[in-house]
Amino acid sequence: MLKAGIILSVLFRTVLLQTTLNLTSTACPPCKEIEGDPNLYIHVGDFSGCSDNCLYRYEGDDLYYCFTTGVQKIFECSVPEEYFIVAGGVTSENTALRSVIVYGSDLSELALPDLPLNADSVIGGIVDDKILLCISILACFSWSKSNPTIWMPEVSPPSYSQATAVTTDLGVWFSGGMFVAGKRLKRQSTDPLVQTFLISSDANGTTVKTRANVDLTTHRFYHCAIENGNSPILTGGVSLSQIYFTLVERYNLQAGTVDVLPSLNIGRNNHGCTKFKVNPTDTDYALIVGGGWNGGTYTDKVEVLYPGSSSWVYAQDLPQNRLFTGMVNILDTPLLVGGAEVIQPENVWEYRPKVLSFNNTINSWNEYGLTLNPERRFMAVFNIPRRIMN
Numbered sequence: 086m087l088k089a090g091i092i093l094s095v096l097f098r099t100v101l102l103q104t105t106l107n108l109t110s111t112a113c114p115p116c117k118e119i120e121g122d123p124n125l126y127i128h129v130g131d132f133s134g135c136s137d138n139c140l141y142r143y144e145g146d147d148l149y150y151c152f153t154t155g156v157q158k159i160f161e162c163s164v165p166e167e168y169f170i171v172a173g174g175v176t177s178e179n180t181a182l183r184s185v186i187v188y189g190s191d192l193s194e195l196a197l198p199d200l201p202l203n204a205d206s207v208i209g210g211i212v213d214d215k216i217l218l219c220i221s222i223l224a225c226f227s228w229s230k231s232n233p234t235i236w237m238p239e240v241s242p243p244s245y246s247q248a249t250a251v252t253t254d255l256g257v258w259f260s261g262g263m264f265v266a267g268k269r270l271k272r273q274s275t276d277p278l279v280q281t282f283l284i285s286s287d288a289n290g291t292t293v294k295t296r297a298n299v300d301l302t303t304h305r306f307y308h309c310a311i312e313n314g315n316s317p318i319l320t321g322g323v324s325l326s327q328i329y330f331t332l333v334e335r336y337n338l339q340a341g342t343v344d345v346l347p348s349l350n351i352g353r354n355n356h357g358c359t360k361f362k363v364n365p366t367d368t369d370y371a372l373i374v375g376g377g378w379n380g381g382t383y384t385d386k387v388e389v390l391y392p393g394s395s396s397w398v399y400a401q402d403l404p405q406n407r408l409f410t411g412m413v414n415i416l417d418t419p420l421l422v423g424g425a426e427v428i429q430p431e432n433v434w435e436y437r438p439k440v441l442s443f444n445n446t447i448n449s450w451n452e453y454g455l456t457l458n459p460e461r462r463f464m465a466v467f468n469i470p471r472r473i474m475n
Contacts, residue, residue: 090153097190113139118163120158126150126167129365142365149366166190168474169413171422171457172218173204174464181205182461185218185228187469188440190415192454195474197228200236207465208259210252213286214473216463217257222246224262225284227292230473239292243282243435247312251310251317252467255338256285258297261306263325278304283338288308298341305330309412311372312468315339318346320374323354329379330354333390335371346372351386357412357466361419363445367392373400373419373443376407382407384425387443387450394458401448407437411466419443420453425462436460 101145117126126141135151135209140151152159172185181203187195202220204246209218212227219225220241226236242248243450245262252258260281263419279301287293308322308330316337322330335344356377360370369392377384383406387396403421410424421441424432438460 090460099436113137114161116159116162117141117152120160121338125162125471126152127165127365128426134324140366142390153474164191166193166471166475167415168469168471169415169420169422170209170216170465170467170469171411171461172465173200173207173220173457174409174423174461175205176459176461177436179434182459182464184459186457187474188455194455197233198235200226204465206247208248208250209465210250210257210467211470211473212256212284213290216294216469216473217292219250219257219259219284225292238292240284241283243294243318247276247304247306247436249310249319249322250310250465252312253283253317253338254315256283257281258310258338259335260301260319261304261308261322262334263306268466278306281336294376298338299336299343302334302343303330303332305332306316306333309356309358309377311358311360313360313370316344318358318372319426320372321349321353321356321362321377321421323352327380328352347394349374349388350397350399351379351384351388353379353384355409356384357407357410357421359412359414359419361414361445362417362445363369363391365417369393371445373412374399375403375421375443376410376424378408389445400443400445402452404441404450409462409464410437411464413466413468415442415468419445421450423457423461423464425460434462 113128115128124145129142132136132140167190170187183199185197204220204453206221215227215229217227222244225239225242227239246264248262250258251261255471281297282296284294305322309320311318316335318335320333331348331352333346353396358374370391375387387400389400390397406426407424411422413420425436428435438457440455441450
């Protein structure tokens with residue numbers, strides 16, 4: 086339910102009545118923006134409670150607004166583009182890559198400068214106005230519009246190989262891993278691999294690495310993290326003793342608490358995961374996982390946790406197995422990016438260069454219109470906010 090109230094004398098929140106909302110009309114501008122605000126207002130449908138019948142979702146808080154007469158300058162904008170990055174990884178003949186490409190929802194491709202090092206195992210996220218990429222335990226680098234021709238050295242990454250990273254409002258959160266400084270850990274009363282870390286910016290804009298306010302409930306690696314503000318969600322993973330987790334947990338980085346969500350039906354690792362809205366006006370997200378590996382076998386199974394549900398349900402299987410894959414949310418559509426499968430008896434990697442999109446309405450996977458070139462697995466894949474690129 087949406088609350089009433091005046092906001093900046095420009096917008097008001099209104100009660101959303103199901104009987105008056107039309108999600109199919111295209112008479113309204115696809116988005117609007119207010120001068121000086123990097124967040125857009127995205128049209129989600131027609132609503133008779135708005136004076137112009139146009140209802141918008143504000144990117145800044147995920148709430149819904151109608152436009153009314155105000156003192157600030159309001160502009161109409163074209164269809165808002167959304168972006169994701171594909172960086173590093175491994176391609177045919179196990180060649181480590183340095184290339185970095187930003188893909189747009191308009192099917193555009195922008196090559197950023199190559200990374201300074203081979204990046205066969207790379208993770209990252211967003212810190213303020215910078216894209217942060219970290220190559221295993223070796224080094225972290227950043228790219229920004231203010232210095233677009235080079236990747237700048239940053240603070241060193243956590244010393245856990247095969248960690249998982251995800252963008253949060255506080256910075257990039259790192260969790261899990263296999264080794265410390267290249268050596269397998271001895272069992273201790275307290276497992277240091279449950280510690281998590283943040284890379285963020287200090288008051289001077291310098292990246293700093295700090296211990297996060299919450300530890301993992303149990304050690305894992307090769308798990309998948311879903312962006313969720315300051316409460317990222319971890320799915321799956323595997324332990325050093327080869328236990329494949331069905332765990333799904335939400336970590337509140339500010340409060341230092343962990344919420345246990347319904348478990349997956351299939352334990353998996355090196356899979357893709359993201360969130361999406363079933364309907365544009367939803368206030369809660371569905372979660373989706375797909376692909377990966379379970380106990381010596383590939384899985385093509387896809388699972389979705391819908392808002393308010395107590396269990397994950399199976400969606401349409403993937404058309405092909407994908408290991409070391411990734412997922413992003415583009416215009417509230419889950420995309421599956423990259424990955425590969427070893428084909429027998431040749432024992433060679435067969436790559437999946439086609440980006441797939443999931444249509445929740447008809448429960449199907451389709452080609453999105455983008456093809457990775459070069460094809461790759463084990464790469465970094467995550468969403469890029471519009472402000473980083475525009």
